[in-house]
Amino acid sequence: MIEQSFIYGALGGLVIGLAGAVYLLGNGRVMGASGIIGGLVDGSGRSTLRDRVLFIAGLIAAPWLALTFSGKTAETNITSDPVILIVAGVLVGLGARLANGCTSGHGVCGISRLSLRGIAATVFYLLAGGLSVLVFKHILGVI
Amino acid sequence: MRGLISFTSGSLFGLGLLISGMVDTNRVQGWLDIFGDWDPTLAFVLGGAILPMAAAWQIAERRKTAWVGTPIPARAEQKITRDLAIGSAIFGAGWGLAGLCPGPSFAALSFAGWQGIVFAIAMICGMLIAVPTKRLRFFSSEAA
Numbered sequence: 493m494i495e496q497s498f499i500y501g502a503l504g505g506l507v508i509g510l511a512g513a514v515y516l517l518g519n520g521r522v523m524g525a526s527g528i529i530g531g532l533v534d535g536s537g538r539s540t541l542r543d544r545v546l547f548i549a550g551l552i553a554a555p556w557l558a559l560t561f562s563g564k565t566a567e568t569n570i571t572s573d574p575v576i577l578i579v580a581g582v583l584v585g586l587g588a589r590l591a592n593g594c595t596s597g598h599g600v601c602g603i604s605r606l607s608l609r610g611i612a613a614t615v616f617y618l619l620a621g622g623l624s625v626l627v628f629k630h631i632l633g634v635i
Numbered sequence: 636m637r638g639l640i641s642f643t644s645g646s647l648f649g650l651g652l653l654i655s656g657m658v659d660t661n662r663v664q665g666w667l668d669i670f671g672d673w674d675p676t677l678a679f680v681l682g683g684a685i686l687p688m689a690a691a692w693q694i695a696e697r698r699k700t701a702w703v704g705t706p707i708p709a710r711a712e713q714k715i716t717r718d719l720a721i722g723s724a725i726f727g728a729g730w731g732l733a734g735l736c737p738g739p740s741f742a743a744l745s746f747a748g749w750q751g752i753v754f755a756i757a758m759i760c761g762m763l764i765a766v767p768t769k770r771l772r773f774f775s776s777e778a779a
Binding site: 495497498499500501502503504505506507508509510511512513514515516517518519520521522523525526529530533534542543544546547548549550551552553554555556558559565566567568569570571572574576577578579580581582583584585586587588589590591592594595596598599600601603604605607608609612613614616617618619620621622623624625626628629630635 | 636637638639640641642643644645646647648649650651652653654655656657658659660661662664667668669670671674675676677678679680681682683684685686687688689690691692694695698700701702703705706707708710711713714715718719720721722723724725726727728729730731732733734735736737738740741742743744745746747748750751753754755756757758759760761762763764765766768769774
C-alpha cells in the first residue's frame with residue numbers, strides 16, 4: 493500500500509523541482525537555499541541582492557498565505573531544547589556554506605545535472621545525517 | 636523581470652517544501668533514522684524534485700542563456716575538495732540533530748514559533764562563521 497505521505501512527498505517534490513527550473517531557466521542561477529540566504533547575510537551576493545530578498549520573501553510568504561487561506565496547520569515537531577536548536581543551526585549554516593550548498597543546491601540541482609560534486613556532497617551529508625540520528629537519538633537519547 | 640522570477644521561484648519552493656513534509660522535523664529525522672523506524676518519504680521528495688530539474692538542465696544546456704539573457708552557470712570543476720566533504724559532513728550532522736535544513740527553516744518561519752526563529756538565527760551565525768573558516772589554509776590549499 494502506498495502511504496499518503498509518499499504522494500504528498502512526490503507532489504511537493506515536483507513543485508520544488510519546478511521552482512528550481514523557473515530559477516535556472518528564468519534567471520540563469522542555481523536554486524540553492526543556503527547560497528541565496530548565505531550570500532545575503534555575508535554580503536558576497538550584493539550584486540544580486542534584490543533577487544535574493546524577493547526569493548526569500550516568496551519562500552516565507554507563500555507557505556504562510558497557503559496555511560492562512562486554507563485554514564490548515566502544518567506540523568513541524570520542532571524541538572524546544574534551545575541548546576539543540578543553536579548547535580544544529582550553527583552546524584547547518586557553517587557546513588552548508590563550507591560545502592557551497594545544501595539539500596537544494598547540491599541535492600536537487602546538483603544530482604539532476606549529474607554533477608559529481610553534488611552527488612558526493614549528498615552522499616556525505618546523508619551519511620553524516622544518518623550517523624547524527626543514530627548517535628543523538630539511539631545512543632545519547634537527546635532527541 | 637528578474638525580481639518577479641525570483642519571487643515566483645521562492646514561492647513555489649516554499650509551497651513545495653510545505654506540501655512535501657520537508658518542514659516536519661519528524662519526517663526528516665525519520666528518513667535519516669535507518670536503524671530505527673525508517674520513513675522513506677524523502678526519497679519521493681528528492682525523486683519528484685529531480686524530474687523537472689533534470690528536464691530544465693537539458694533545456695538550459697541547449698539554450699546556453701536564461702530568459703533574462705544571463706548565461707547558464709558553467710559546471711563547477713568536478714573535484715571533491717576538503718571544504719565540500721567536511722562541510723557536507725558538518726551540515727549533515729546538524730540536519731540530523733534538528734531535522735531542518737536551510738530552505739525548510741525559512742519556509743517554516745511563519746509557523747515554527749520561537750524555536751524556528753532561534754534555529755534560523757543560529758544558522759545565520761553559522762553562515763557568518765563559515766567566511767573566516769573557508770579562508771583557513773587547510774581548506775584553501777588542496778583537494779581532500
